Amino acid sequence: MAGPVLAWSEKKDLLLELLGGGSSLAEAFGSSLKALVLAGGPEAASGAEELAKWADEVLLATDGKFSVPDSSVFASAIQDVARSEGADLILIASTRFGREVAARLSAKMKVPCMTGCTSIKVEGGRLLVERTVYAGRAIARQECPSLPCVLAVAPRAFERPATKRNGKVRTVSLEVPEPKLKLLSVKEKELKGPRLEEAEVIVAGGRGVERREDFAMLEELAKLLGGAVGCSRPIAEDRGWFPEWIGLSGRKVKPKLYVAVGISGAIQHVAGIRDSKVIVAINKDEEAPILSVSDYYVVGDLYQIIPALIEVLKRRKGQA
Ligand SMILES: Cc1cc2nc3c(=O)[nH]c(=O)nc-3n(C[C@H](O)[C@H](O)[C@H](O)COP(=O)(O)OP(=O)(O)OC[C@H]3O[C@@H](n4cnc5c(N)ncnc54)[C@H](O)[C@@H]3O)c2cc1C
Incomplete structure (x- = not known):
């Protein structure tokens, strides 16, 4: 039995996908599935109850410093939670920001990091990962050498969860470092039609x-x-x-x-x-x-x- 599967993304829809894939990984490991929400304020924290339906537990940390997209701040917070929960598999959605956080987190934790994962399976106790390589021309099948490890998962690699776990939200308090970045303004992209x-x-x-x-x-x-x-x-x-x-x-x-x-x-x-x-x-x-x-x-x-x-x-x- 391994430690919990811990899923985090700055995007709620992608976090839901991670819970979809994380569910079967947790079963294969005989462990639990936890989602982490790092919220900059009460608004960002509002979806935690909904997420809890699909996880064994949602860990919620709220701090104004999470309003600034500083990857070192997020990596430090995830490291604290991963350590205190004893997480063995840390799933992060492979957005631009997510990949930055994943790289920093694995360096801080001194554990392996695999990015661009399109499939993650446990077979005979081995953690097997598929990743696109050579600009998408080939798929590499690789074995994760040790646990814990950080896996950055490509959007839509996993389906949204189908089986409810009906977990609870637990508030966690973290020592969040001061961001090194200053957020000056946020401008939404103008997009017409569906994403x-x-x-x-x-x-x-x-x-x-x-x-x-x-x-x-x-x-x-x-x-x-x-x-x-x-x-x-x-x-x-x-x-x-x-x-x-x-x-x-x-x-x-x-x-x-x-x-x-x-x-x-x-x-x-x-x-x-x-x-x-x-x-x-x-x-x-x-x-x-x-x-x-x-x-x-x-x-x-x-x-x-x-x-x-x-x-x-x-x-x-x-x-x-
Ligand atoms: C590091 C890197 C990353 C990149 N990432 C991306 C990426 O994410 N996405 C991406 O798209 N590209 C990316 N590119 C660029 C990519 O290599 C190509 O240059 C680009 O995709 C070509 O775009 P295109 O097919 O529109 O143009 P072209 O290659 O010029 O093709 C135009 C096509 O239109 C056809 N055509 C012309 N007129 C007509 C007509 N009247 N009727 C029917 N057909 C017609 C031609 O036959 C031709 O096949 C990247 C390049 C690099 C180096």
Whole structure:
């Protein structure tokens, strides 16, 4: 029997996913499942009761210093809790901030850290982890050498929990160090439509889409399919048409349907879409790499195909 599985994320939805995966790990270890909430104030603490349904215990620490996103402060707090609870497996959602916290935490605790984990299993007492490597081109299967260890888990690697544990919330008091960072202001990203990670359908455009206004076609198609619009990195970063992109260095998505429009399929892009259920590509180049990772594709000019698709869908919906 190992020590508890301790899950923490700064994002409540991802913490819930960690509890989904953490539940079977706790069972395999014969141990308990605990969630940690580090709240900057009462508002941030408000979801703890709800989380407790899916954990054996929720440990809640509230301190104004957690309002500042200083990874060393969070790492220090998690270390204190991991030590006092005797946690053997520390699961952290692999967001940008989460990865920073995971790295600092493992260095402080002098324990192994594995990032980008897409699957974690216990087999014959061994902790086996799968991680994407080489920009998503390969999956490495690795054994965690010792416990305790810190695992940064990719968003959506685990499903949300299905079995209730009906635990309780326990307030813990921690010696929280002073943040070394000063928070000057917070500006929310302006996002239209559903978040890409949550969208069931995504229509994404790449450099094949020539003008910003041409994205109106993709937006119309996405609307008819009940989905969101995304893009490749050059569209967001170089052309500045969108605040975020899909891929290895951007959002990793897992929709039921991903439509890649005028996207070549560079490995960095494919790394972010490989968990999509069905990939459809529209590209005028029959040699484009995206075609080889697609379930269906159309070789042709997007400026003809997208309007034709919109027309068919509208007709089916009785809108034409
Ligand atoms: C460290 C690093 C990280 C990166 N991370 C990411 C990432 O997270 N996400 C990402 O997307 N990229 C990323 N990139 C960039 C990546 O390598 C590619 O440069 C990028 O994905 C290419 O974008 P694209 O497919 O839109 O453009 P292109 O490669 O230029 O492809 C455009 C495609 O449109 C097609 N096309 C053109 N006109 C039409 C038409 N009229 N009809 C139909 N098809 C048409 C062309 O045939 C072509 O296949 C990264 C690069 C590096 C070095």
